[in-house]
Amino acid sequence: MMRRSQALSQLAVLLLFLLVTPSASTLTLDEACKAVGASNRGVRYDYCVKFFQACKGSATADRRGLAVIAAKIIRAAAVDNGKRIATIKASRGDDKRILGPLADCDELYSSAVDQLDAAARAIASGNLQDAVTNLSAAADAPQTCEDGFRELGVSSPLAAEDSEFSKECSIALAVTNTL
Ligand SMILES: *[C@@H]1O[C@H](CO)[C@@H](O)[C@H](O)[C@H]1NC(C)=O
Numbered sequence: 043m044m045r046r047s048q049a050l051s052q053l054a055v056l057l058l059f060l061l062v063t064p065s066a067s068t069l070t071l072d073e074a075c076k077a078v079g080a081s082n083r084g085v086r087y088d089y090c091v092k093f094f095q096a097c098k099g100s101a102t103a104d105r106r107g108l109a110v111i112a113a114k115i116i117r118a119a120a121v122d123n124g125k126r127i128a129t130i131k132a133s134r135g136d137d138k139r140i141l142g143p144l145a146d147c148d149e150l151y152s153s154a155v156d157q158l159d160a161a162a163r164a165i166a167s168g169n170l171q172d173a174v175t176n177l178s179a180a181a182d183a184p185q186t187c188e189d190g191f192r193e194l195g196v197s198s199p200l201a202a203e204d205s206e207f208s209k210e211c212s213i214a215l216a217v218t219n220t221l
Contacts, residue, residue: 071100074108078216085212093213106221109165109173112214116180117158119210123151123203130199140199143190147200150187154180165218173218181211 075090094100097111127148134140157180164173184204191198198204 070104070108074105074217074220077220078213081216081219082212085209085216089209090213093210105217106165106168109214109218109221110162112210112217113158113162113165113173113177116207116210116214117155117162119207120151120154120158120180120183123200123207124148124155126200126203127151134199139194139196140191143187143194143196144199146190147183147187150183154183161214161218165221170218170221174215177211177215177218181208181215184208184211 071091071094075087075094078085078090079087093115094108094111096115100108100111103111127144131141131144157176161173161176161180164170164176184200184207187200188198188204191200
């Protein structure tokens with residue numbers, strides 16, 4: 043049995059720890075984004091923090107929670123890109139050259155939505171290998187989408203969205219890789 047003095051000193055240490063360290067949640071977001079910044083040249087710490095701030099739950103999430111949140115934020119981005127594609131199709135429907143690659147991008151982003159759903163579930167259940175597979179598949183969407191336009195020699199109407207999506211996927215992959 044633990045002696046009382048020992049218990050008290052442990053309590054004192056715990057209190058001191060709580061006083062001198064920032065809240066555990068702040069630490070997690072901060073740490074996670076430092077890890078992301080260190081492992082990704084293209085994605086800076088500030089960008090990562092801003093990315094997570096889109097979701098309130100990030101402030102109190104642990105590392106695994108952050109990975110799930112990342113997958114969900116990106117899922118929403120994939121849905122948005124699908125809408126953006128529909129808008130472009132409606133406004134530039136007479137530009138026959140972009141229609142083929144645009145349809146491919148539509149399919150890519152719609153499959154990315156499924157991959158990201160699967161990734162969020164896999165992270166939550168601790169099935170990290172599957173999660174990385176699903177995230178990597180989703181992360182390929184923007185590049186493959188861009189390649190379609192490049193191969194036809196037309197400029198991509200989705201360049202900004204694709205580049206943003208790539209960066210966001212790097213965050214999700216980097217955080218998941220630290221679990
Ligand atoms: C997610 O990855 C797993 C493992 O590779 C795979 O079996 C599953 O089909 C993927 N999910 C989707 C929606 O593709």
